[in-house]
Amino acid sequence: MKIVQTFKPVTVAQLFMRPKLTTAEVIVDATCGNGHDCLFLAKHSQPEAQIYAFDIQTQSILNSKKLLAQNCLDNKVEFYQENFVNIKKYVDKKLDLVVFNLGYLPGENKNITTCVNDLCLTIPLIVELLSIQGIIIIVSYPGHEQGKKEFIWLEKYLPELSNKVYNVGKYQLFNHQKPSPIVYIVERV
Ligand code: SAM
Numbered sequence: 001m002k003i004v005q006t007f008k009p010v011t012v013a014q015l016f017m018r019p020k021l022t023t024a025e026v027i028v029d030a031t032c033g034n035g036h037d038c039l040f041l042a043k044h045s046q047p048e049a050q051i052y053a054f055d056i057q058t059q060s061i062l063n064s065k066k067l068l069a070q071n072c073l074d075n076k077v078e079f080y081q082e083n084f085v086n087i088k089k090y091v092d093k094k095l096d097l098v099v100f101n102l103g104y105l106p107g108e109n110k111n112i113t114t115c116v117n118d119l120c121l122t123i124p125l126i127v128e129l130l131s132i133q134g135i136i137i138i139v140s141y142p143g144h145e146q147g148k149k150e151f152i153w154l155e156k157y158l159p160e161l162s163n164k165v166y167n168v169g170k171y172q173l174f175n176h177q178k179p180s181p182i183v184y185i186v187e188r189v
Helices: 009-021 036-044 058-070 084-090 116-129 145-160
Strands: 026-029 050-055 077-081 095-101 130-140 166-172 182-188
Touching: 009 036, 009 095, 009 130, 009 166, 009 182, 026 036, 036 050, 036 058, 036 077, 036 095, 050 058, 050 084, 058 077, 084 116, 095 116, 116 130, 116 145, 130 145, 145 166, 145 182
Parallel strands: 026 050, 026 095, 050 077, 095 130
Antiparallel strands: 130 182, 166 182
């Protein structure tokens, strides 16, 4: 496989996911959008891995299914048109890898975006559901109104997680116009 060396946030998020995908059995894409993250998860996970993908938009589910089908990976993923707040209703298992690529679909309706009210209900639930060495990757976009609220909440909530139970890190390009996207990683130890 050709490895593209770039340090854009979404690519760095994938660098964090890649080693985990060699062992992950239960994987969640909380916001499948156009399916790019989902495709990455399906391509690089083990054949027996279970992948669950969520999005509130019909079009996102259709686009994601189409992309996965074009790559012959659609039967590896269960899709749900559902708010990520309800993940636990569908996946009542310990989670090895969970991805939240927040915000709205680029080029689409910016009003259909993730919001802090849903995020602050969901992240604490998911943190509890992580398996030992399970990880959550969150890509946050503080450059729009809802994204800024999510960012403020994440910056308060994540550092307060006990370092006896979790490692929490973050990555952001330093020399780009602010506010640039941030990748947070939460690992259960
Ligand atoms: N992961 C996607 C990809 O690779 O194409 C990009 C995701 S896009 C930045 C954010 C997505 O979150 C949108 O498709 C939007 O519909 C979805 N979304 C917004 N609020 C949501 C919620 N509460 N639960 C699930 N999906 C949500």
